[in-house]
Amino acid sequence: MGNPMRIRAKSANGETTVRVLMSHRMEGGQRKDANGKPIPAHHINTVTAKHNGKVVLSADWGPAVSQNPYLAFSFKGGAKGETVEINWVDNKGDSRTDTATIS
Amino acid sequence: MKKTTQSVLAAACVAALMAACSSTTMSSSADADRATAEVIKSSFQNKGIAKLDRIAPEASNDLCSQADVAGKALDEKTAKAIEAANMAAIKWPSDGKYLGDWKRGEKVAQSGKGLTWRDKITRVNGGNCYNCHQIDPSFNSYGTLGPSLVGYGKLRGVTDPNSPAAQAVVKYTWGKIWNSRAYNACSNMPRAGTNGILTQNQVRDLVALLLDPNSPVNK
Amino acid sequence: MRKHLLTAMTALALSTLAYGQSDMEKGINKYREMLADGNPAELFEMNGEELWKTARGPKNATLEKCDLGKGPGVVKGAFVELPRFFADTGRVQDLESRLLTCMETLQGFNAAELAKVKYNKGEMANIRDIATYVAGQSKGMRFAVPQNHASEKTMYEVGKRLFFARGGTHDFACATCHGEDGKRIRLQGVPNLTKNPGDGIGFAAWPAYRVGNGQMWTMQKRLNDCYRQQRFPEPKYGSDATVALGVYMGVNAKGAESIAPAIKR
Amino acid sequence: MNITRRDALRTTGALGTLVSLGLITTEQAMAAESRPAFASKTLSGALEAIGGQPATSDQIEVIAPDIAENGAVVPVATVSKLPNTSDVWFLVEKNPQPMAAHFAFPNGTTAEVKTRVKMGKTSDVIVVAKADGKLYMAKKETKVTLGGCGG
Numbered sequence: 022m023g024n025p026m027r028i029r030a031k032s033a034n035g036e037t038t039v040r041v042l043m044s045h046r047m048e049g050g051q052r053k054d055a056n057g058k059p060i061p062a063h064h065i066n067t068v069t070a071k072h073n074g075k076v077v078l079s080a081d082w083g084p085a086v087s088q089n090p091y092l093a094f095s096f097k098g099g100a101k102g103e104t105v106e107i108n109w110v111d112n113k114g115d116s117r118t119d120t121a122t123i124s
Numbered sequence: 125m126k127k128t129t130q131s132v133l134a135a136a137c138v139a140a141l142m143a144a145c146s147s148t149t150m151s152s153s154a155d156a157d158r159a160t161a162e163v164i165k166s167s168f169q170n171k172g173i174a175k176l177d178r179i180a181p182e183a184s185n186d187l188c189s190q191a192d193v194a195g196k197a198l199d200e201k202t203a204k205a206i207e208a209a210n211m212a213a214i215k216w217p218s219d220g221k222y223l224g225d226w227k228r229g230e231k232v233a234q235s236g237k238g239l240t241w242r243d244k245i246t247r248v249n250g251g252n253c254y255n256c257h258q259i260d261p262s263f264n265s266y267g268t269l270g271p272s273l274v275g276y277g278k279l280r281g282v283t284d285p286n287s288p289a290a291q292a293v294v295k296y297t298w299g300k301i302w303n304s305r306a307y308n309a310c311s312n313m314p315r316a317g318t319n320g321i322l323t324q325n326q327v328r329d330l331v332a333l334l335l336d337p338n339s340p341v342n343k
Numbered sequence: 344m345r346k347h348l349l350t351a352m353t354a355l356a357l358s359t360l361a362y363g364q365s366d367m368e369k370g371i372n373k374y375r376e377m378l379a380d381g382n383p384a385e386l387f388e389m390n391g392e393e394l395w396k397t398a399r400g401p402k403n404a405t406l407e408k409c410d411l412g413k414g415p416g417v418v419k420g421a422f423v424e425l426p427r428f429f430a431d432t433g434r435v436q437d438l439e440s441r442l443l444t445c446m447e448t449l450q451g452f453n454a455a456e457l458a459k460v461k462y463n464k465g466e467m468a469n470i471r472d473i474a475t476y477v478a479g480q481s482k483g484m485r486f487a488v489p490q491n492h493a494s495e496k497t498m499y500e501v502g503k504r505l506f507f508a509r510g511g512t513h514d515f516a517c518a519t520c521h522g523e524d525g526k527r528i529r530l531q532g533v534p535n536l537t538k539n540p541g542d543g544i545g546f547a548a549w550p551a552y553r554v555g556n557g558q559m560w561t562m563q564k565r566l567n568d569c570y571r572q573q574r575f576p577e578p579k580y581g582s583d584a585t586v587a588l589g590v591y592m593g594v595n596a597k598g599a600e601s602i603a604p605a606i607k608r
Numbered sequence: 609m610n611i612t613r614r615d616a617l618r619t620t621g622a623l624g625t626l627v628s629l630g631l632i633t634t635e636q637a638m639a640a641e642s643r644p645a646f647a648s649k650t651l652s653g654a655l656e657a658i659g660g661q662p663a664t665s666d667q668i669e670v671i672a673p674d675i676a677e678n679g680a681v682v683p684v685a686t687v688s689k690l691p692n693t694s695d696v697w698f699l700v701e702k703n704p705q706p707m708a709a710h711f712a713f714p715n716g717t718t719a720e721v722k723t724r725v726k727m728g729k730t731s732d733v734i735v736v737a738k739a740d741g742k743l744y745m746a747k748k749e750t751k752v753t754l755g756g757c758g759g
Contacts, residue, residue, distance in 0.1 A: 027385045036718070044386045046557070049726065051704060062641070077717050083646040085700060085708035087681045087724040088557035089383035096717040112641075156500035160587075163501050164508075167584030171577035178511050178576055185509040192507040192518060239512045239574045252513070255528045264367065265753060267528045269520065305514075314513035321512060370675030371753070377673055377683040380722075530677070530753055554681035608677040 023109070028121035030105040037099030037123055039070060039078075041092045041107055049084040064112055065090065071106045072099055099123050172241035184210065188310035203309035211306035213318045214299050222294045222331050223285055226341075229333030232326045233259055239321065249321050251330060252314065259333065260340040270313065277335040278342045285335040297331050371530065375608075384475060384552040384604035387559040391476025394469050400450025409445035411438070411477065422481035423601050426589045428492035435498045437589040438474050439563045440581035446470070458580040462564050467580075474561045475550045478603040485600055486547060488593035495590065498583075502591025505584055506537070511574035517588070519573075521545075531608070536592050543602035546592040551605040559604070562589060645697075645707045654699055654707040655736070662736050662743035665690065670748040671722075672733040679729065679752040685722035690739035693719035701747075702731035727752050 024044035031038050043065065050062025068080040077096040099105070101123055108118040170176055184206040191198045198206070235250020237243065253259060256269035276297075282290045299306055302317030316322040322330070333339050395406045395418075411421035412429070426437040432444055447454040452466065460467040490496055509516040520528060521536040534540035540547075549562045560568075566585050570578050578584050641647045645657035655661055671685040686696055696719065698708045708725045719737070727733075727750060734747040 024386065025389065027389055040381055042381060042383055042386055044383075076714055078714075078721075079712045081643065081646070081710040083641070083643075083705060083707055083709065085703055085705065085726045087554070087726055089386060089552075091381040091383070091683075091722070091724050093381065093685075093722040094711075094717065095720065098716065152500075156497065156504060159497055160501045160504040160508075163505070163583040163587060167578050167582035168576045169579055174511075174571075174574060174576045176576050178574065179508075182510075185514055189504070189507045189509050189516060192516070192522075193504055240571045241577055242571065265529045267526070269523075269526050269528065269533075312514075312519045314515070319512050319514070367675060367753075370673065370751075371677050374673040374675055374677050374683075378681065380683075381724075555678045557680070 023111075023115060023117040026107055026109075026117065026119040028105065028107055028119055030099070030121050030123040032099045032101055032123050036095050036097055037072070037105070038095040039093065039105055039107075039121075041070075043068075043090045043092070043109060043117075045088070045090060045109070045111065047084065047086055047088045047090060051084075062112060065109045066112050067110050068092065069108045070094070071108075072096060073103060077105075173239070173243060173245050174241035184305060184309070191310065198309055206309040207306055210303045210309075210315070210318065211299070213315075214302045214306055215317060215324075216295075216298065217324060217328070222298050222328065223335065224325060224328030224330075224332045226329070226332040226336040226339035229326075229329035229331070229339070230260065232322065232329055233257075233333060249326075251316060251322055251326065253330070256313075261343075262340060273334060273341060276341050277337065277339070282335050282342075283337060285332075285337075290335070294331065294335060297334055298327060301327050301330055367530070375606075378554065378606050382552055382604065382606040383557070384479075384550070384559060384606060387472045387475045387550075387552070388479045388604060389476075391469075391472035391474070391479075394473050395476060400446065400452050402449065402451035404449045404451075406442075406445055406449060406473065408449060409442070411441055411445075418477055418480045420481055420484055422478045422603070423484045423486045424489060426495075426498070426586050426593060427489050428494045434583075435492075435494050435586055435590060437562065437581070437586045438477060439470060439561055440586060442470055442473055442477075443581055462567070462580075463558065471550070471559055471561055471564075475559055475604050478550050478601070481601050482603065483600060485598050486593060486596045488590060488597070490594060498587045498590040499594055501583075502587035502589070505588055506591055513574050515573040517569065517573075536595060539596050539599050542600035543605065544599070546589070546596045547599040547601045548603060548605040548607070550603055551607045553607050555608055641705075645710070646705060648707065649705055651699060651701050651706045651734070654705075657707075658697060658710075658736065659738075659743050662745040665737070665744035665746055668735050668737050668744060668746035670733055670735045670746050672748050672750045674749075675751045675753060676727060677753055679727040681724050682727050682733075682750055682752075683722070683724050684733055686720070686735040686737075688719040688735075688737040688739065690719070690737055690744060693737050693739045695738040696721065697736040698723070698725060699734040699736065700725060700727050700731050701734060703728055706734075 026044065027042040029040045045065050046063060047065065048060055048063040050060070052060045054060050062084050064084045064086065065082050068082065069076060070078040078094050080092070082090070103123050104120045105123060106118060106120045108116065110116040164179065168176060168179060187198060187202055187206060232251045233253035236252045236255055238247050238249030254263070254266050256267040258266040258272040258274055261274045277285065280293045282293050284290060285294055303315045304311040304313035305315060314321055317327055334341055336342070398405050408415045411418065412424055412427045413421050422438060425441065426435050428435050429441065436444065443454040443457055446452040446457065457466050457470070463471065490499060506517045509519070518537065520526070520533045524535045526533050534545040536545050546562070549565050550559060552559050563580055563585055566588060567578060645654050648654040648657055667689040669687040672682065676682040684698055686698070688696060693713065695710065695712050697710045699706045700708055703726070709723060711721045713719050730749070730751045732747040732749050734745055736743055736745045
C-alpha cells in the first residue's frame with residue numbers, strides 16, 4: 022500500500038480538470054547503491070482515472086516518469102460533488118486507489 | 125599540516141589581533157562575541173572527517189570575520205600582517221617546476237569533491253574552481269563569485285610560461301592558488317595549498333590550465 | 344592603440360556573453376515556473392497535517408495544543424514569526440526546535456533522542472512533514488520575526504557573527520556565497536541573505552521540495568547541508584547556532600512573502 | 609495500443625511459466641519490463657512497438673522547457689489538435705529506454721495531458737499521437753544543464 026495521493030478536481034464550463042500528485046519513488050533501475058549493487062527498477066506501471074465508474078484516462082508508465090509523479094488532464098462533464106477515482110499499480114504489484122470530490 | 129600552519133599564522137597575527145580588539149570596545153558587541161563563542165561550543169559536533177578543530181580560532185580568519193561583522197575593511201597594518209604571515213606559509217615547488225598538464229588541471233578545476241563530513245580522507249579533493257570562476261570559455265556552467273579567468277595567461281602577456289619573462293606571473297599564479305590571502309588579506313578564495321586541499325601536483329596542473337598557451341583558457 | 348583595441352574586444356566579448364547568459368537564465372526561470380504547478384511538497388504537507396491531528400507518542404496525544412508562539416493550537420501565521428522567544432523553555436526557538444518541545448511536553452517523546460535521529464528517517468521524517476504543514480499554513484504571509492525580547496536581540500547578533508564566521512578547510516563563511524547581490528555558484532543563483540533578498544527567496548522559501556533527489560528539505564536540513572559544503576563539523580539539529588542563523592536571516596527578510604513549501608531544482 | 613496489450617499478455621504468459629518452474633519469483637516477474645515499447649533501447653524500436661514510424665504533424669503541440677535545470681524532473685505536456693486523437697506517447701530520444709509514458713483518451717476526454725519525465729541529457733522530447741488509427745509525431749529539444757556544486 023502506497024501513501025495517499027493528492028487529487029484536485031475542478032469543474033468549469035462543462036469540463037473537469039484533474040491534477041494528481043502521487044507518492045512513489047519511481048526508481049529507474051539505472052542507479053547503484055553505496056555498495057555498487059544495482060538498485061532494481063520500482064515504478065508505477067499503470068494509472069487509471071474514473072469518473073462515475075467510467076474510465077476517463079488510462080496510462081502506461083515506464084521508469085522515466087519522475088519521482089513523486091504529477092499528472093494533469095481534463096474530461097467533458099463532471100459536476101461539483103461528484104467523485105473522481107484514481108488508481109495506480111506498480112511493477113512490484115503494489116497499488117493504491119484514492120478518490121476526490123469535484124469542486 | 126594545517127595545525128602547524130595555523131599556529132604560525134596565530135603567532136604572526138597576535139600584534140594585529142590586539143590592535144583589532146582595542147578598536148572594538150563596545151560592551152554589547154563584546155557580549156555578543158562571548159555569546160557567539162558559547163553557541164559555537166554547544167552547537168557543533170564531530171562528524172566523519174570533519175572534526176571540531178576545523179572551527180578552532182585562527183587569527184587571520186577571525187580578524188576578517190570581525191571586520192565583516194563590523195562592515196568595514198581591515199586597517200592597512202592588520203591586512204599587511206595577515207598577508208605577510210600567509211606569504212610565509214606558501215610552499216614553493218621543491219624542484220622549481222611550476223607547470224603541469226592543463227588537461228589534468230581542467231579536471232581538478234571541475235571537481236568540487238572532498239573534505240566534507242561525507243568524504244573519506246583518501247578521496248582526491250577537487251579545486252572547486254568552476255563553482256566561482258569562468259575558466260574554459262566553452263563551458264557554460266560556471267559561478268560568478270570570483271572573477272572570470274578566461275584569457276588569464278594571454279591577458280598577462282604570457283606566450284611561453286617557461287620563459288624568464290613569464291616567471292613573475294607564473295610565481296604569482298602558484299602563490300595565489302597555494303594561499304590567496306598572501307595577496308589579499310581577506311580573500312574569499314580557499315587557501316588550497318596551505319590548508320591541504322590540493323597537492324603540489326594538482327596546483328602545477330592548475331597553473332598550466334591558466335598559463336599554458338594550448339589551454340582553452342588562452343585560446 | 345593596440346591596448347585600446349584589446350579592451351574594446353574584451354568588452355564586446357563580455358557583452359555577447361552576458362546576452363547569452365541572460366537567455367540561459369530566462370530559460371531556467373521558465374523551467375522553474377513550469378515546475379511550480381503541482382509541487383510534490385503537497386504530499387508531505389498532507390501527511391504533516393494528518394500527523395498534527397493524530398494522537399501519538401507515549402502520552403497518546405495530538406499536537407493540536409502545541410503553542411508555536413501565537414497561543415496553543417494556532418498554526419496559521421505562526422511560521423512567519425519564527426524563530427522567537429518562548430517563556431516556557433526560556434529559549435529562542437525555530438519551528439523545528441519548537442516542534443521537538445511540543446512532541447516532548449504533549450506527546451511524551453524524548454526531544455534529545457529525537458534530535459539525534461537521521462534526517463528523513465523515523466520520527467525525523469514525521470517532524471519534517473509536520474514542519475512542512477505548519478509552514479504551508481503561512482503561505483503568502485509576510486515575515487515578521489520578532490525582536491522584542493532581549494534574547495531575540497542577542498540571537499540576532501550571534502546569528503550575524505556566525506553568518507560571517509570563516510572556518511573549515513576552505514575558510515568559508517555563510518557570507519562567502521550569500522553576502523553579495525547577483526552571484527552564482529555554477530548556474531545556481533545564491534541570494535544575498537545579509538538583507539531582505541525579496542519575496543519567496545532564501546529564508547522565505549524553505550521548507551522546499553528538491554526535484555534533484557525527490558526529498559523534502561526543512562530549514563534545519565538546508566543549514567546542515569550548507570555547513571557540510573562549507574566543510575565545517577556538523578551543527579546539531581535544532582542547536583542554538585542554527586536558531587541564531589534563523590533569527591538573523593528571518594529578521595533580515597522582514598516583509599518578504601513566504602512561499603514555503605517551495606519547489607527547487 | 610492493441611498490439612502493445614497483446615504482446616504484453618504473450619510475454620506475461622512466458623514469465624508465468626518461469627514462475628511456475630520456480631526459476632524466478634513472482635515479484636521478479638512483476639518487476640521485469642515485459643512491454644516491448646518500454647523495454648526497447650532505441651527510438652526506432654520503441655516506435656516499431658507502437659505501430660511504426662509516424663508522419664510529422666504540426667497539429668501536435670509539444671510543451672517542454674528549452675532548458676531543464678535538473679534532468680530528474682522535466683515538465684512536459686502535449687495538446688493534440690488532430691480530430692479523434694485516442695492515444696499519445698511521450699518519448700525521450702536520448703534516454704537509455706526512450707519510451708516514457710503512454711496515455712489513452714476515451715471519448716469525452718480532451719487530448720491534452722501534462723506530466724514530468726526524467727532526461728539523462730539534452731535530447732528531443734517526442735510526442736506521438738494516434739488519430740483515427742494513424743500515427744503522427746512532433747518534437748522539441750530540451751537542454752539539460754549540469755547541476756551541482758561542492759560535494
